Amino acid sequence: MDSRYEIKRMAGGGGSANASPALGGQSRRRKMPPRPADYKLQIIIIGSRGVGKTSLMERFTDDTFCEACKSTVGVDFKIKTVELRGKKIRLQIWDTAGQERFNSITSAYYRGAKGIVLVYDITKQETFDDLPKWMKMIDKYASEEAELLLVGNKLDCETDRIVTKQTAERFVSRISGLRFCEASAKDNFNVEECFLKLVDDILAKMPLEIPSRELSNSILSLQPEPDIPPELNPPRMRCC
Numbered sequence: 001m002d003s004r005y006e007i008k009r010m011a012g013g014g015g016s017a018n019a020s021p022a023l024g025g026q027s028r029r030r031k032m033p034p035r036p037a038d039y040k041l042q043i044i045i046i047g048s049r050g051v052g053k054t055s056l057m058e059r060f061t062d063d064t065f066c067e068a069c070k071s072t073v074g075v076d077f078k079i080k081t082v083e084l085r086g087k088k089i090r091l092q093i094w095d096t097a098g099q100e101r102f103n104s105i106t107s108a109y110y111r112g113a114k115g116i117v118l119v120y121d122i123t124k125q126e127t128f129d130d131l132p133k134w135m136k137m138i139d140k141y142a143s144e145e146a147e148l149l150l151v152g153n154k155l156d157c158e159t160d161r162i163v164t165k166q167t168a169e170r171f172v173s174r175i176s177g178l179r180f181c182e183a184s185a186k187d188n189f190n191v192e193e194c195f196l197k198l199v200d201d202i203l204a205k206m207p208l209e210i211p212s213r214e215l216s217n218s219i220l221s222l223q224p225e226p227d228i229p230p231e232l233n234p235p236r237m238r239c240c
């Protein structure tokens with residue numbers, strides 16, 4: 001049995017208001033199981049190779065940073081539960097390979113995503129120049145309803161910056177509904193804020209006024225459990 005459901009016997013010598021005479025002064029406390037999530041959402045992280053997609057995901061989900069990570073092969077994912085707008089949200093975050101040769105695999109994950117994080121590296125012009133190509137992928141494979149967030153990563157490398165904030169803002173202003181922020185996975189700057197803003201934007205579009213009895217009985221999934229598309233192999237785990 002799950003240890004969360006165990007009834008803990010509290011050894012006691014009386015004095016507790018909850019003590020039961022039948023237990024000879026011992027009281028029973030039931031440890032409550034965690035409240036189930038109200039929503040399950042998928043977020044996908046895309047962008048060119050080496051921009052820090054994995055690093056952003058790992059910073060957000062585990063608060064870790066890997067200096068010498070291996071390049072992602074195919075896709076990987078992590079789970080994180082957050083609370084926003086009074087709701088508990090289970091996020092499944094898909095980290096995709098930046099290498100073009102994996103596009104046929106990674107594109108299968110766009111469709112179910114409620115949020116898309118498009119990343120470039122502020123120190124590498126080519127990763128910014130690649131953005132129109134990634135926008136084409138989004139147009140082709142993602143849901144029109146998906147919320148979009150552009151992240152300029154590696155803000156800790158300000159002295160090596162090539163892509164100015166103004167240049168990025170000009171790009172963003174031409175695309176409706178695209179949000180923008182700069183962050184550093186390494187320094188843990190603005191990472192959580194960027195992800196939570198994206199989730200908040202997703203929630204803002206959802207019908208949150210669901211009768212509480214529906215919420216209490218089951219996990220309300222506004223989209224299918226984010227399964228691995230059947231035609232694909234399971235996500236390949238990467239190590240650091």
Ligand SMILES: Nc1nc2c(ncn2[C@@H]2O[C@H](COP(=O)(O)OP(=O)(O)OP(=O)(O)O)[C@@H](O)[C@H]2O)c(=O)[nH]1
Nearest residue numbers: 049050051052053054055067071072098154185186
């Ligand atoms: N200075 C700095 N380095 C970073 C940052 N984020 C990631 N890196 C480094 O950039 C390199 C690539 O990071 P990854 O997270 O693997 O990049 P990725 O976009 O997932 O790469 P692919 O899987 O190849 O597409 C690694 O050496 C990281 O340590 C950051 O915020 N600042």
